[in-house]
Structures are given as structure tokens and as C-alpha cells.
Amino acid sequence: MIDLPKTSRRKFLRNIGYLSVGFPLLNSCFGKQDPTVAARMNYNGDFPGSMRNASKVNAWLQVLEDGRVMVFSGKVELGQGIRMAICQVAAEELDLELDQVEVHLAETGLTPDEGYTAGSGSISNSAMSVRYAAATARQKLLELASIKLNAPVENLIFYNGKVNTKTSNQSLNFAEILDGAQIDMEVTVPVPLKVNTEYRYVGKPIPRTEIEKMVRAEAYYIQDMRFPGMVHARVLRPKGYHSKLMKLDKSGLSAEVSGVIKTVINGSFVGVITEREYQAVKAESFLRNHSEWTESFLFPDQKDIYTHIKSIADHAQSIRNDGDVSEGFNSTETFKSAFTKPYLKHGSMGPACGIAMYDGEILHIWSHSQGIYPMRSAIASMLKMDEEKIHVIAVPGAGCFGHSTADDAAADAAILAMNYPSKHIRVQWSREDEHAWDPFGSAMIMELEASLSEDGKIKAWKSDVWTDSHSMRPNNDAATLLDTRYLENPIELKARGYLAGGHRNADPYYSIPNMQVNVHYFDGPLRVSSLRSLGSYTTIFSIESFMDVLAEKVGKDPLEFRLAHLEDERAIAVVNKIREMCSSEILNDGEGIGFAFSRYKNTAAYSTVAAKVWVDKSTGIVQIKKMWAAVDVGEIINLDGITNQIEGGMIQAASWTLKEQVTFDQNGITSTDWASYPIFRFSEIPEVEVAMINRLDKPAEGGGEVSMPPTGAAISNAVYNACGKRVYDLPITAEKIKSA
Amino acid sequence: MPKYTLHINGSEKVVDAEPETPLLYVLRDYLELNGPKFGCGLSQCGSCMVLVDGNAVTSCVRSVDSIGASRVITLEGLSSENGKLHPVQEAFVEEQAAQCGYCLNGMVMASVGLLNKNPNPGEEEIKDALQMNLCRCSTHTRIIKAIKRAVKNQ
Structure with missing residues (x-):
């Protein structure tokens, strides 16, 4: 169960810190166990795009009450293992054990806005931002510890969450060093980064801890989330892309399907809310059989699709022109080939799911979207709501392989939640809708x-x-x-x-x-x-x-x-x-x-x-x-x-x-x-x-x-x-x- | 609504459900189990697999009414009470045989179903036994390695 958001970040961090005590600890069988001080070299290069709007250390990491570290990333876990990669980078620069780092992935208001998790960009953006923030934090922690321990920085050992002096038994953890404060300084060059030959974790095949949660059937996916009083819903998709609802006869619905709570109709949007999940499946099927739609436009014949594409294309735009191609083709034999690729599906194993609850002031949304901030912006615009009144939490779904239907399921849940407040509404898409309404890869x-x-x-x-x-x-x-x-x-x-x-x-x-x-x-x-x-x-x-x-x-x-x-x-x-x-x-x-x-x-x-x-x-x-x-x-x-x-x-x-x-x-x-x-x-x-x-x-x-x-x-x-x-x-x- | 007494993971569970309700919905929605996953509802992908009397079968089109006195085991029921993982579960962790992991339930259940019948399968027998199960992340080769490792660890 995931708690509703806390209004105070301090309280939130305390709670997370407390909860984490019970987490399974990963055996630290990697890297050196001796508290040697790794060499560092100043980094003077550019910072990733993700740091443009999140340039302070505490945007990327904060110290928990027990001295461990919470890292924030605006990227989401899609099965690509970004959570562990970020954990490795943070633990490396802060010389921590891996289980001394918690990684909190995308949640509006809490993590940086890093746009979409896409384009193979999470390592170069998010993980590198965390690297620079963590290295900066280490430097600041050393300086503060030096004052508290009354010892020069050269005489300190910074290892596994403790800072010791070489000459005495005195030691402080990160929380003791900070006294309840966080490091809110800007990350600026030069950043003292660990020399890569001294890495304990980076570059190594560190197992992802999520896989044990999966084999134990722990609640890991959005589909596994259950809230007290949660209700279920399905949305009746139109007959075709451009079909409009002409008629919907729901008079016999409650007699035919038990547990129906509410049918929400808005134009050609039809959603049905039920007590149990399978009732929603049956209700959607009933409504489908009792609805009439206008015809959509006709698709071209599939066997003519490539001819069709050429017939509707804009004028050519030149993207690159080096040298002189006409000259290069002049008075010589040229070779030509033409290649075609059909529309392809994402084919996620888990059809989309979205959960939403409107508490009378804030609309909370749980989604496996690849970009929670941009999705919040779209949903705010759709519902004509202030963005600040929408709180989105990223939760893993099945692997998506690009922009599929997760955002649409979240939008379904959001519309229904605004029509039926105070309850968590879980919308599950069918396989048929997932396959038919997917935004495909272009032919x-x-x-x-x-x-x-x-x-x-x-x-x-x-x-x-x-x-x-x-x-x-x-x-x-x-x-x-x-x-x-x-x-x-x-x-x-x-x-x-x-x-x-x-x-x-x-x-x-x-x-x-x-x-x-x-x-x-x-x-x-x-x-x-x-x-x-x-x-x-x-x-x-x-x-x-x-x-x-x-x-x-x-x-x-x-x-x-x-x-x-x-x-x-x-x-x-x-x-x-x-x-x-x-x-x-x-x-x-x-x-x-x-x-x-x-x-x-x-x-x-x-x-x-x-x-x-x-x-x-x-x-x-x-x-x-x-x-x-x-x-x-x-x-x-x-x-x-x-x-x-x-x-x-x-x-x-x-x-x-x-x-x-x-x-x-x-x-x-x-x-x-x-x-x-x-x-x-x-x-x-x-x-x-x-x-x-x-x-x-x-x-x-x-x-x-x-x-x-x-x-x-x-x-x-x-x-x-x-x-x-x-x-x-x-x-x-x-x-x-x-x-x- | 009829009452059904089901044998799930070694204990009796009583549920009030309409007869045509697929077993998957009873397991997930009524009994709050996470193991079996909704993948297609058409018995085409294997995400929802459970063991029914030791055989790995899909649960998404099988009605609760058809279960009777059969023994149903889900992913949750594979590990022992002290939390020790089944050799197949352990091997999936060791081989890191997942990316998103959504298909993992079906992969593990199909593997356990196979080992129940054939404790020492060859590669072709493994592929045959998992033919029902789709994995879009395409971790198939790791899954095969995991099953081979589980065979050794049994």
C-alpha cells in the first residue's frame, strides 16, 4: 500500500526513513571493504539538461534521519534497470553501501521534472545529474564534518556513511553532520569526482533488487495497487477513431450486471465504475452491445498503404546536403533500392492501467506513464484544472517500449475520479483496446x-x-x-x-x-x-x-x-x-x-x-x-x-x-x-x-x-x-x- | 451469488462470485494475490498462469465454477513458509531473468509445471513447455538459463 502524499516534505522523509529499516538488505559483496580514500579528479565539463531546472544538491538527494541517503530522479523504471544504475552512481560518489541509498523515482512536487523517460537518455541525464550532486554533497559533508570534528579534511575518512578522524574514534553519520538541514547549495564546477579506476560499483554487474520482489509476488506494479474502498472501471472505446456516440441504452445494465456504481457519459466518452473488476468487464461489454456509433472515416486498403503514404506526403524537406550529389550521380551508373516498413505495435505484456482519486482539492493519479510532469500538464489542460492541484506518482507497469497507452489510462481514471470523488478508481484496459488504440510506430x-x-x-x-x-x-x-x-x-x-x-x-x-x-x-x-x-x-x-x-x-x-x-x-x-x-x-x-x-x-x-x-x-x-x-x-x-x-x-x-x-x-x-x-x-x-x-x-x-x-x-x-x-x-x- | 470454497496455496478460501468469473479475477481482486497477472484475458500470453493440480494453466478464461476441489498454487504459494524461495524463483533472481518482469509469473509457473513432470528437461523441452508464454522485453535466453540453473539446484 502506498500512503497518500504528505504535505510536509520533512515528515515524508522521516516516514520513508522509518519504512526503509525493514527493507531487505543487499549483501555488499562488491568492491573494497577497507575504508580507503579513493582518489578524486575535478570535473569541469557541462552539466546534463536535467540540471537546468534542478541545479541544487537537494533537488537530487537528501539525507534521511538515520543518516542514509534518499536520491530523487525524475525518470521512471520501465524494466530497464534505471533504479539500480542511479543507486550505483550515488553510492559510488558518496562512498556508501548500496543499501544505504534509497532511490525515489518520479513524483510531481518531489522529484525533478526530467520530461520523458525516453531516447536512451536516463543515464546521460538523470544518473549523471545524481553523480555531480552526490560528489558535491560529499565535498560539503567533509567540510562540515571537519568543523564538527575539529580536524582538517585531510585527516578524515569518509566511508560507508560515516566520517571518522584518522586519529580518534570520533565519528559522525550524515544526519549528525547536517543536524536536520539539507544541502541546498548549487552544483558548480569543478566537481571532485571519484577516479574511475577506484570504482566499487560503477561498471560492475550489480543485480537489480526488484527481481526478488517480482518472484515473491510483492505489490510492485500499478496493477497490484489496492486502496481501501477502491473501485474498478473500464472505458468503452469508440467504434473507430472518428466515431461519435449516437445512442447508449443503459437501462438494463444494473439488472444484467451486479455491482454497477456509476456510468459516466461525456460526449462520446463512456466509462463505467463497478465494485469488482470483472463486473466492469461485463458492464463494458453490455454497454458496447447497447451503443450506436457513427462510422469513422475509412482507412486506405492495407495493400496500397505505401502508395497512399506517398500520395499524402508533404513536399520534401532537405535535411542534409554535403558536397554535390547531382555531380556525384552525373555520368556514372547509380544503384537504387527502396525499403518499406509497416506500422508496428509496442505490444506491452500488461495492458494499460491508471488509478486516480480526487480528494475534493487535489487529484491524485498513479500511472506507469513515461513522463509524469508532461502528462500532468495534459491532464490539467483536459480537465481545465490548475496543474498544482494534480499530483502524479509514477508506478511501474509492464515494459512499454515507447509511448503507448499508459497516459490514456491515467486520463480515463482522472475523468472518472472527478465524476466520482473520494474513491480510488482503477481503470484497466483490455488487450483488444491495447492492441487497437496503441499509438503505433509509423509505417x-x-x-x-x-x-x-x-x-x-x-x-x-x-x-x-x-x-x-x-x-x-x-x-x-x-x-x-x-x-x-x-x-x-x-x-x-x-x-x-x-x-x-x-x-x-x-x-x-x-x-x-x-x-x-x-x-x-x-x-x-x-x-x-x-x-x-x-x-x-x-x-x-x-x-x-x-x-x-x-x-x-x-x-x-x-x-x-x-x-x-x-x-x-x-x-x-x-x-x-x-x-x-x-x-x-x-x-x-x-x-x-x-x-x-x-x-x-x-x-x-x-x-x-x-x-x-x-x-x-x-x-x-x-x-x-x-x-x-x-x-x-x-x-x-x-x-x-x-x-x-x-x-x-x-x-x-x-x-x-x-x-x-x-x-x-x-x-x-x-x-x-x-x-x-x-x-x-x-x-x-x-x-x-x-x-x-x-x-x-x-x-x-x-x-x-x-x-x-x-x-x-x-x-x-x-x-x-x-x-x-x-x-x-x-x-x-x-x-x-x-x-x- | 454462489459461494465457492477454493483450495488456494494450501488453505481453503470461500468466495462469493458469479459462476463465470474467471479464476484470475477471483485470485487478484477477491483474494488480493499479486502473482497471476492480467495480460490478455484470451489465454494467449501466459501472464496469468497458476498451477492447477500441479499443471501450469492460464487462469484468465477458466471460470471459478470449473475449479471444484482442484488444488491451485500461485506464485505466492511457491516459496516455503519461512520465506525460502522455490529453486525456480531463486534461479530467476540469480540469472536476473527479467526486465519489466510482468511475464515473470507465467514464466516461473510454466517452469515449475514443467519440472513437476520432467525434473531434467533439455533445451527443446524447456522451449516447448514455455511456448505459451510471451515476453516482450525478450529476456527469453535468460529465462532458459534460469530453468537450467533451477534443474541443477533442485
């Missing part, structure tokens, strides 16, 4: 053209990308929430969100003297938003498939061809590493290995993926036998955490590549369950192997998305090498291989 087209010079290198390159938006996340535009479009006074979307995500990595990370990238934005028929790695999965699938096509034209080994166009030594290192990893692989008949490289966003982490596949030449069926990844995320925070992300990313992207596409007919989405939208099951899972290149002197980048983009092309190239067939239209199905 995309990428057309490539290149010419080659006599030395076998690329002379000129042109990319053309067709894409819808890659983020329609909640913000102060209330229409980013699904519900607002169906209320009595509906709000239509004004903006198109983050379009630029569509051409992410559309400019190859290769040295090419003449390069042009154009983007053609369209406002497509299906609801879209950000899906893990945004446009990069399609752009890298296309570029890296095409690189193999070009390598073959000049008769070069695919990896050699890439190396000939790479100058960045970190890029070269991951390419060489992948070659080494699969150098001893023996290929049988029908088997092939394919490779692909990318530097995520062209500015972040490096990854090369290899896939070994077997293709049944008579049926076209592909089986992935093994996948390898060589990855450089700069400084590694948690070796096991990043490895887990890379492994999972490869397998998820392999499922996209071989199996997945949202299906629809003119009347709506038809892939509304796991049978009509199949994803990988155990029989399809390859072995995976990951090599991490740790670069202690390079900034720590997130790795949640980096293995996705190269995976598609690695598989496609492997299929080509196995059977001589190349598929340009995702997913790579047996039928397409047979007819290629």
Missing part, C-alpha cells in the same frame, strides 16, 4: 540511391525518407490524450509532435563526399507515436541492407566495405569486434551470416550486430540460429543491466523483422490480439551473445535502443547470404522470400 518508406567511384568507395549517396510523427506524447496540448478527442467539447490535435525522429540515422555514419537526405512527412491514417529507436530501425535497416548490396557490386567483403568508409575509431572497434566474435562460426547448407552497424542518432552509442540464419529454401521459412552484438556505450554503469538491454533489444527487433505488422481493413484495426499480431515465441528464440567495450574515459550513454536498428539489416543480410534472396519490404516472411 515508413526509405529510398536510397548511390554511385561508386573507381576505388570501390561510395561517391554519392541520397536518402529519401517518408515518415509520420515519432512522438505524440502528452504535453500541454490536451489533445495528445486520447480521451480529449471524444469529450462533449472535443479538442483536436493541433501539432504533429516530434517529426524529426523519422529521419533519425537517415544520413549514414560513413565518410561519403556527396550526401543528400530528404524527408517527406505525412499525416497518416493510423494513430502513431514513439516506438523504441524511432525511425532508426527503418533507416538503418535500409542503409545497412544497401551497404551489402553496394559491397557486392564492388566485390568487397561487407565488413571491409564498411571499414573503408569509417574514420571513427570507436566505430571501427565494434566492427572489428563483431568479426572476431563470429570468426569461428561454421556455416552449413542453407545458412548465412549477416552484419549491420550503426551509431545511434549518429552521436550516441555504437553497435554492430551479426545474425546467423538458416533458410528452408523450399518454404522460405527463416530460423535465426544466433545473434551477436558488439556495443560501445562509453562508460558502463551496470554491466549486466546493459547486457540485458542489448540482448532483449536484438530479440525484440528480430521479432519485428520476421513477424510483425499492424493489420487493418477499411473499417479499423484488425490485429487486436496476440493471434492476429503474432510476436516471437520460445521456439523462435536464437542464442544471443553480447560483447561490451567499456570506455571509462567516454561519457556514459544509454543503451536501451542501440541494438534495435542494426538487427533488422543483419537478419536481412544473413537471409540474402543464406539463400540469395533479398527482401526489401518488412516483415521478411517466408512468402516474400519464396517470391523474391
Whole structure:
């Protein structure tokens, strides 16, 4: 059970401190046990964007009454392990045991506003902010202890939450040093950071403590939250995107379904509140069968979707223009390929859930949203409430892989809570609604053209990308929430969100003297938003498939061809590493290995993926036998955490590549369950192997998305090498291989 | 509303529920258990798995009325009373075989169901036994390692 928020932060901290006594303690089997004083070096670089509005130490950490430390982060736990990574960084700089650090993740009014937990940005933003704040706090604690212990700083030992003098038995914990105060100084350069060769935790495979809670079935997820008197609800989604409610006959509802408390109707929004959860399921079904809706607009025919996309696209915009592409294409043979990718689902294992309670003054919302502050802004705008009257607490849900439906479920609960105050209302989405109303990853087209010079290198390159938006996340535009479009006074979307995500990595990370990238934005028929790695999965699938096509034209080994166009030594290192990893692989008949490289966003982490596949030449069926990844995320925070992300990313992207596409007919989405939208099951899972290149002197980048983009092309190239067939239209199905 | 006496995790529980109520809703909503998760309600993903008389089955479409005197074990019922984890639970922690962990209930229950029948399964038998269970984070390879470790630790 999670208590209602306390009005006083001091009281809150005391409570948390008290509660934490009973927490299971992680055995400290890592790092040095001796209280040595680690060397430190001044950091004089830039601070992360997250510190712009949270520049003081106490925005990021506070000392609890028992001397332990509470760290605040505005990021949320999605299963990526950010809680442990932040704990490691804080414990490192403050020389604490891991169990002396509590991490409090996103809650409005308490943690910094760090926008969305997205884009592989939590390590570089949140964890690094915590690092600088913790190192600053350590310095201040030493100075204060020096005064209290009447000893110079050089004579103090700062270790495991105690500060001792070298010459006496006197020691103080952090709370005793601060006397009830907190460190409210600004974090400024220089920051004395621990020298990375002396790390106890950072870079090590520290296990996540949440996993034991999960296996013990503790209340961990939003779906597990129970409040006294909590009631349940479901929302009847419209028949189609643009359908309006014409008629709703709820006269027989209470006779048919027991436990119905209230039906809330506002325009075309219909929610039903019941005592028990299954009653809400039945009530929603009853209302569905007793409602009439206007028809929505018709979707285009799915088989014509890419033609349709081109027909509705805006004029091309030039994104990059190096050298002279026309000149590079002049009087020489050019090669062209066109690639297509369907709409993809997030496919979270747990359909969205939201809980809300209006206490007459404050609307409290529990949500697995990726951005509680921006979501609060959207909900405030939808309900025409003051933002300060809304309190949002982040609670983990199932992994979401981008902007899915969590915010919409929170908005459902918020509307219902305002109509039925003083009770906690828990809204649970159905699988069918989760699948049909998901803001999908956009369908995309990428057309490539290149010419080659006599030395076998690329002379000129042109990319053309067709894409819808890659983020329609909640913000102060209330229409980013699904519900607002169906209320009595509906709000239509004004903006198109983050379009630029569509051409992410559309400019190859290769040295090419003449390069042009154009983007053609369209406002497509299906609801879209950000899906893990945004446009990069399609752009890298296309570029890296095409690189193999070009390598073959000049008769070069695919990896050699890439190396000939790479100058960045970190890029070269991951390419060489992948070659080494699969150098001893023996290929049988029908088997092939394919490779692909990318530097995520062209500015972040490096990854090369290899896939070994077997293709049944008579049926076209592909089986992935093994996948390898060589990855450089700069400084590694948690070796096991990043490895887990890379492994999972490869397998998820392999499922996209071989199996997945949202299906629809003119009347709506038809892939509304796991049978009509199949994803990988155990029989399809390859072995995976990951090599991490740790670069202690390079900034720590997130790795949640980096293995996705190269995976598609690695598989496609492997299929080509196995059977001589190349598929340009995702997913790579047996039928397409047979007819290629 | 009919009364049902159910055998859950070694004790008898009496619930008043409509006959068609799926077992999952009885376990989560009436008995306040967290282990079985709502994933699809269509018996397609395995998140809601429990053991019924030792066999791992989904609970989201199985009505409370159909349970009768069967013995139902949930994730909560696997560890011993002193808190010691079942070897499969222990192995999932040791292998860090989760990301978001939402599917973990079904993965653990399907694994225990497998080991109940076959204490020494090979990799193909493990994959067969978990074919029902989806994991979107795609921690499959760790889950397979965890089951192999549990086999050794039994």
C-alpha cells in the first residue's frame, strides 16, 4: 500500500526513513571493504539538461534521519534497470553501501521534472545529474564534518556513511553532520569526482533488487495497487477513431450486471465504475452491445498503404546536403533500392492501467506513464484544472517500449475520479483496446540511391525518407490524450509532435563526399507515436541492407566495405569486434551470416550486430540460429543491466523483422490480439551473445535502443547470404522470400 | 451469488462470485494475490498462469465454477513458509531473468509445471513447455538459463 502524499516534505522523509529499516538488505559483496580514500579528479565539463531546472544538491538527494541517503530522479523504471544504475552512481560518489541509498523515482512536487523517460537518455541525464550532486554533497559533508570534528579534511575518512578522524574514534553519520538541514547549495564546477579506476560499483554487474520482489509476488506494479474502498472501471472505446456516440441504452445494465456504481457519459466518452473488476468487464461489454456509433472515416486498403503514404506526403524537406550529389550521380551508373516498413505495435505484456482519486482539492493519479510532469500538464489542460492541484506518482507497469497507452489510462481514471470523488478508481484496459488504440510506430518508406567511384568507395549517396510523427506524447496540448478527442467539447490535435525522429540515422555514419537526405512527412491514417529507436530501425535497416548490396557490386567483403568508409575509431572497434566474435562460426547448407552497424542518432552509442540464419529454401521459412552484438556505450554503469538491454533489444527487433505488422481493413484495426499480431515465441528464440567495450574515459550513454536498428539489416543480410534472396519490404516472411 | 470454497496455496478460501468469473479475477481482486497477472484475458500470453493440480494453466478464461476441489498454487504459494524461495524463483533472481518482469509469473509457473513432470528437461523441452508464454522485453535466453540453473539446484 502506498500512503497518500504528505504535505510536509520533512515528515515524508522521516516516514520513508522509518519504512526503509525493514527493507531487505543487499549483501555488499562488491568492491573494497577497507575504508580507503579513493582518489578524486575535478570535473569541469557541462552539466546534463536535467540540471537546468534542478541545479541544487537537494533537488537530487537528501539525507534521511538515520543518516542514509534518499536520491530523487525524475525518470521512471520501465524494466530497464534505471533504479539500480542511479543507486550505483550515488553510492559510488558518496562512498556508501548500496543499501544505504534509497532511490525515489518520479513524483510531481518531489522529484525533478526530467520530461520523458525516453531516447536512451536516463543515464546521460538523470544518473549523471545524481553523480555531480552526490560528489558535491560529499565535498560539503567533509567540510562540515571537519568543523564538527575539529580536524582538517585531510585527516578524515569518509566511508560507508560515516566520517571518522584518522586519529580518534570520533565519528559522525550524515544526519549528525547536517543536524536536520539539507544541502541546498548549487552544483558548480569543478566537481571532485571519484577516479574511475577506484570504482566499487560503477561498471560492475550489480543485480537489480526488484527481481526478488517480482518472484515473491510483492505489490510492485500499478496493477497490484489496492486502496481501501477502491473501485474498478473500464472505458468503452469508440467504434473507430472518428466515431461519435449516437445512442447508449443503459437501462438494463444494473439488472444484467451486479455491482454497477456509476456510468459516466461525456460526449462520446463512456466509462463505467463497478465494485469488482470483472463486473466492469461485463458492464463494458453490455454497454458496447447497447451503443450506436457513427462510422469513422475509412482507412486506405492495407495493400496500397505505401502508395497512399506517398500520395499524402508533404513536399520534401532537405535535411542534409554535403558536397554535390547531382555531380556525384552525373555520368556514372547509380544503384537504387527502396525499403518499406509497416506500422508496428509496442505490444506491452500488461495492458494499460491508471488509478486516480480526487480528494475534493487535489487529484491524485498513479500511472506507469513515461513522463509524469508532461502528462500532468495534459491532464490539467483536459480537465481545465490548475496543474498544482494534480499530483502524479509514477508506478511501474509492464515494459512499454515507447509511448503507448499508459497516459490514456491515467486520463480515463482522472475523468472518472472527478465524476466520482473520494474513491480510488482503477481503470484497466483490455488487450483488444491495447492492441487497437496503441499509438503505433509509423509505417515508413526509405529510398536510397548511390554511385561508386573507381576505388570501390561510395561517391554519392541520397536518402529519401517518408515518415509520420515519432512522438505524440502528452504535453500541454490536451489533445495528445486520447480521451480529449471524444469529450462533449472535443479538442483536436493541433501539432504533429516530434517529426524529426523519422529521419533519425537517415544520413549514414560513413565518410561519403556527396550526401543528400530528404524527408517527406505525412499525416497518416493510423494513430502513431514513439516506438523504441524511432525511425532508426527503418533507416538503418535500409542503409545497412544497401551497404551489402553496394559491397557486392564492388566485390568487397561487407565488413571491409564498411571499414573503408569509417574514420571513427570507436566505430571501427565494434566492427572489428563483431568479426572476431563470429570468426569461428561454421556455416552449413542453407545458412548465412549477416552484419549491420550503426551509431545511434549518429552521436550516441555504437553497435554492430551479426545474425546467423538458416533458410528452408523450399518454404522460405527463416530460423535465426544466433545473434551477436558488439556495443560501445562509453562508460558502463551496470554491466549486466546493459547486457540485458542489448540482448532483449536484438530479440525484440528480430521479432519485428520476421513477424510483425499492424493489420487493418477499411473499417479499423484488425490485429487486436496476440493471434492476429503474432510476436516471437520460445521456439523462435536464437542464442544471443553480447560483447561490451567499456570506455571509462567516454561519457556514459544509454543503451536501451542501440541494438534495435542494426538487427533488422543483419537478419536481412544473413537471409540474402543464406539463400540469395533479398527482401526489401518488412516483415521478411517466408512468402516474400519464396517470391523474391 | 454462489459461494465457492477454493483450495488456494494450501488453505481453503470461500468466495462469493458469479459462476463465470474467471479464476484470475477471483485470485487478484477477491483474494488480493499479486502473482497471476492480467495480460490478455484470451489465454494467449501466459501472464496469468497458476498451477492447477500441479499443471501450469492460464487462469484468465477458466471460470471459478470449473475449479471444484482442484488444488491451485500461485506464485505466492511457491516459496516455503519461512520465506525460502522455490529453486525456480531463486534461479530467476540469480540469472536476473527479467526486465519489466510482468511475464515473470507465467514464466516461473510454466517452469515449475514443467519440472513437476520432467525434473531434467533439455533445451527443446524447456522451449516447448514455455511456448505459451510471451515476453516482450525478450529476456527469453535468460529465462532458459534460469530453468537450467533451477534443474541443477533442485
